[in-house]
Amino acid sequence: MLTLASDFGTPYPAAMRAAILRRTDARIVDVAHDFPRQDVRTAAFWLCEVLPYFPPAIHCVVIDPGVGSDRAAITVRAGEHVLVGPDNGLLLPAARALESSPAPTAGAGLRGLDPVDDRQTDGAEGAAIECFEIVVEDPESATFHGRDVFAPAAAAIHETGVERVDDCPFLEPTDDYVDLSFPEPKLQADAATGEVLVVDGFGNAVTNVPGEWLTERCSLRGRNETVQVEGTAVPAADHYEAVSAGQRLVTVGSHGNVELAVNRGQGSEAFGVAVGDAVELRVD
Amino acid sequence: MLTLASDFGTPYPAAMRAAILRRTDARIVDVAHDFPRQDVRTAAFWLCEVLPYFPPAIHCVVIDPGVGSDRAAITVRAGEHVLVGPDNGLLLPAARALESSPAPTAGAGLRGLDPVDDRQTDGAEGAAIECFEIVVEDPESATFHGRDVFAPAAAAIHETGVERVDDCPFLEPTDDYVDLSFPEPKLQADAATGEVLVVDGFGNAVTNVPGEWLTERCSLRGRNETVQVEGTAVPAADHYEAVSAGQRLVTVGSHGNVELAVNRGQGSEAFGVAVGDAVELRVD
Amino acid sequence: MLTLASDFGTPYPAAMRAAILRRTDARIVDVAHDFPRQDVRTAAFWLCEVLPYFPPAIHCVVIDPGVGSDRAAITVRAGEHVLVGPDNGLLLPAARALESSPAPTAGAGLRGLDPVDDRQTDGAEGAAIECFEIVVEDPESATFHGRDVFAPAAAAIHETGVERVDDCPFLEPTDDYVDLSFPEPKLQADAATGEVLVVDGFGNAVTNVPGEWLTERCSLRGRNETVQVEGTAVPAADHYEAVSAGQRLVTVGSHGNVELAVNRGQGSEAFGVAVGDAVELRVD
Numbered sequence: 060m061l062t063l064a065s066d067f068g069t070p071y072p073a074a075m076r077a078a079i080l081r082r083t084d085a086r087i088v089d090v091a092h093d094f095p096r097q098d099v100r101t102a103a104f105w106l107c108e109v110l111p112y113f114p115p116a117i118h119c120v121v122i123d124p125g126v127g128s129d130r131a132a133i134t135v136r137a138g139e140h141v142l143v144g145p146d147n148g149l150l151l152p153a154a155r156a157l158e159s160s161p162a163p164t165a166g167a168g169l170r171g172l173d174p175v176d177d178r179q180t181d182g183a184e185g186a187a188i189e190c191f192e193i194v195v196e197d198p199e200s201a202t203f204h205g206r207d208v209f210a211p212a213a214a215a216i217h218e219t220g221v222e223r224v225d226d227c228p229f230l231e232p233t234d235d236y237v238d239l240s241f242p243e244p245k246l247q248a249d250a251a252t253g254e255v256l257v258v259d260g261f262g263n264a265v266t267n268v269p270g271e272w273l274t275e276r277c278s279l280r281g282r283n284e285t286v287q288v289e290g291t292a293v294p295a296a297d298h299y300e301a302v303s304a305g306q307r308l309v310t311v312g313s314h315g316n317v318e319l320a321v322n323r324g325q326g327s328e329a330f331g332v333a334v335g336d337a338v339e340l341r342v343d
Numbered sequence: 344m345l346t347l348a349s350d351f352g353t354p355y356p357a358a359m360r361a362a363i364l365r366r367t368d369a370r371i372v373d374v375a376h377d378f379p380r381q382d383v384r385t386a387a388f389w390l391c392e393v394l395p396y397f398p399p400a401i402h403c404v405v406i407d408p409g410v411g412s413d414r415a416a417i418t419v420r421a422g423e424h425v426l427v428g429p430d431n432g433l434l435l436p437a438a439r440a441l442e443s444s445p446a447p448t449a450g451a452g453l454r455g456l457d458p459v460d461d462r463q464t465d466g467a468e469g470a471a472i473e474c475f476e477i478v479v480e481d482p483e484s485a486t487f488h489g490r491d492v493f494a495p496a497a498a499a500i501h502e503t504g505v506e507r508v509d510d511c512p513f514l515e516p517t518d519d520y521v522d523l524s525f526p527e528p529k530l531q532a533d534a535a536t537g538e539v540l541v542v543d544g545f546g547n548a549v550t551n552v553p554g555e556w557l558t559e560r561c562s563l564r565g566r567n568e569t570v571q572v573e574g575t576a577v578p579a580a581d582h583y584e585a586v587s588a589g590q591r592l593v594t595v596g597s598h599g600n601v602e603l604a605v606n607r608g609q610g611s612e613a614f615g616v617a618v619g620d621a622v623e624l625r626v627d
Numbered sequence: 628m629l630t631l632a633s634d635f636g637t638p639y640p641a642a643m644r645a646a647i648l649r650r651t652d653a654r655i656v657d658v659a660h661d662f663p664r665q666d667v668r669t670a671a672f673w674l675c676e677v678l679p680y681f682p683p684a685i686h687c688v689v690i691d692p693g694v695g696s697d698r699a700a701i702t703v704r705a706g707e708h709v710l711v712g713p714d715n716g717l718l719l720p721a722a723r724a725l726e727s728s729p730a731p732t733a734g735a736g737l738r739g740l741d742p743v744d745d746r747q748t749d750g751a752e753g754a755a756i757e758c759f760e761i762v763v764e765d766p767e768s769a770t771f772h773g774r775d776v777f778a779p780a781a782a783a784i785h786e787t788g789v790e791r792v793d794d795c796p797f798l799e800p801t802d803d804y805v806d807l808s809f810p811e812p813k814l815q816a817d818a819a820t821g822e823v824l825v826v827d828g829f830g831n832a833v834t835n836v837p838g839e840w841l842t843e844r845c846s847l848r849g850r851n852e853t854v855q856v857e858g859t860a861v862p863a864a865d866h867y868e869a870v871s872a873g874q875r876l877v878t879v880g881s882h883g884n885v886e887l888a889v890n891r892g893q894g895s896e897a898f899g900v901a902v903g904d905a906v907e908l909r910v911d
Contacts, residue, residue, distance in 0.1 A: 127866020298411020
């Protein structure tokens with residue numbers, strides 16, 4: 060299985076699908092192609108959230124403002140997954156998420172439904188991520204490596220197999236790659252200072268404050284719980300409909316982070332926050 | 344085969360695909376993920392129009408403003424199809440459309456091409472739709488049941504099989520579910536009063552007036568036929584190009600309903616109508 | 628394999644997928660469904676660029692402002708590919724691109740990776756494109772031939788096989804079809820006068836001036852090369868990051884044409900050009 064993610068919009072992803080299909084008849088699954096243009100950090104956040112739910116796969120990911128410059132192209136092996144993309148930090152947070160155990164799994168709450176976890180956990184440090192440079196001798200184009208470098212590399216890696224990725228003639232082990240990490244929140248007993256990492260399509264402002272910080276201080280199931288956001292009391296609840304339509308709330312999103320939301324509305328607008336803005340939360 | 348539909352935009356549907364692929368390697372087909380946000384009725388309309396063209400499948404459909412509240416999660420069996428989604432009325436119109444016979448089929452007008460109809464019609468009342476509650480003991484998240492409840496439920500139902508859906512341990516038969524129906528138009532010999540159900544991406548305003556009401560009164564193939572819309576004569580024709588670019592017309596859309604359109608333009612704007620607005624048609 | 632392309636947005640493409648899946652379980656690959664509405668020329672350009680990267684396939688393509696009028700429906704065989712769509716010129720440029728040899732291939736620049744070319748090249752003129760009219764006796768709808776004519780036709784052609792396309796009872800050979808070609812640029816030793824063919828989603832304005840005209844005059848790898856665009860010197864380079872963020876450049880895009888771009892910005896805005904505008908380039 061191969062997955063594809065990019066900021067290419069349309070119709071460029073079709074050329075990536077085509078280039079892959081020339082080399083393999085494996086299943087291709089789209090993650091998204093409308094990530095914010097050339098915004099490596101936002102895409103890295105979402106890949107971190109979404110890719111770990113997949114079964115083992117080759118993930119071809121292209122948010123690549125430096126295409127055609129001397130930035131390298133890399134491949135990262137993380138457990139039974141492989142990521143392929145530009146060497147700009149994009150792949151690393153997801154690689155760490157794909158390598159850690161246990162894998163997240165969905166559906167565990169359904170009565171009588173067995174959980175699924177196909178992630179092998181030998182618990183050894185040897186399972187750490189491995190990085191390879193993709194050796195490109197002469198790319199066809201300097202502006203579309205998605206089609207000319209990353210897609211064919213991902214297809215060839217798929218055909219070679221994750222365990223034998225070292226056999227790919229265009230892969231060269233390396234320890235020299237660009238990393239990326241998200242800013243750390245400042246967590247205290249009665250206050251947390253974080254920042255908005257992304258705003259999703261519903262307008263929810265997702266912060267870097269871990270949901271546990273909030274759930275250890277509020278049940279989120281009470282009717283009158285509040286959190287101070289920048290000095291104003293806001294209801295805290297575990298789902299959007301706990302407040303009336305149009306009303307603000309603080310909740311923990313499906314990604315596990317604290318988010319600022321509005322029931323049936325735009326949290327980022329109502330709280331007046333954008334990506335990168337600081338957010339101070341306080342409980343009494 | 345599983346189909347997916349939601350108002351999730353991106354990249355949340357990828358997490359649903361991932362959760363399904365953890366449990367089955369069945370084909371996944373996207374219906375749409377950009378239905379108007381949290382607009383149950385519009386999505387219900389489109390599902391009604393589109394799903395009956397599919398061969399037997401499990402349809403996982405999530406427009407779910409009440410996620411995390413005490414609204415139930417349900418499964419509806421309709422003939423050889425199964426729908427999975429929130430208990431807010433979303434699934435019912437499509438379920439009725441999937442259960443009725445004969446199934447719509449496409450391509451019947453091509454010379455020498457055999458029609459396809461794989462819908463079993465025993466004609467018995469016993470073929471009516473059956474509803475089940477999805478018993479969720481402890482969902483991982485209160486904000487993303489698409490990933491944590493509906494996707495794994497749909498995958499598990501697929502693996503169990505439509506005929507043996509009762510064997511799924513998380514399904515409990517129920518007669519207590521939310522229904523939804525579209526408003527009925529008022530049809531008379533020389534006038535019809537309906538309302539706009541949806542506006543499609545081309546700007547066509549689709550009403551609830553059945554196409555037959557119009558085609559029984561106009562051939563739609565004449566060159567000078569008109570219908571009075573809110574008192575103004577408008578050309579009536581069976582296709583958009585029957586009028587000049589930018590000109591208004593009344594036609595019958597592919598869904599079989601009367602629609603207000605503009606050739607190469609926006610019908611809803613030109614007629615000044617939005618979803619829910621009343622529309623009066625009159626023929627002389 | 629079938630590919631789908633249209634300007635239908637959503638959810639209409641799902642009905643096309645459904646109609647195909649009623650008739651075949653072949654792989655379906657989306658090219659794009661958000662081509663500019665009813666803009667035959669822009670879609671024809673992109674199909675020309677993208678489809679040749681695919682392995683042999685049936686391509687069902689619907690940009691169809693004349694749906695329901697007396698425009699014909701056609702099928703074009705081009706080498707091992709088949710195109711299906713309205714007779715408005717949309718298919719012809721891509722058909723010619725699919726028939727010419729050698730096929731483009733991606734990944735040739737990766738060290739040690741074998742190129743792939745599955746296009747049969749007998750070099751004979753007999754490989755020229757062949758056109759067929761799709762005989763429609765009575766389409767179900769006059770407004771949605773994507774679902775009712777093109778999708779079932781494409782599925783039936785897939786099942787019959789490209790080599791035996793003549794066996795499809797609804798296909799009738801014809802030499803009478805609408806063609807479409809892109810405007811030719813005026814190329815001179817020190818100047819080229821072309822026009823903007825399309826603006827892509829990144830805002831790059833793609834002209835009809837062939838990249839070779841530029842690369843024969845500039846290395847595109849120098850640090851101080853410039854081209855006069857409408858009388859103003861603009862840096863010329865082979866990739867976007869060769870200039871600072873927000874700065875204009877002239878480059879050769881992945882399609883092989885000269886394009887007017889801005890690093891991390893909108894070329895069409897910065898150069899003040901739109902589709903159809905003339906562009907004069909001059910080298911010293």
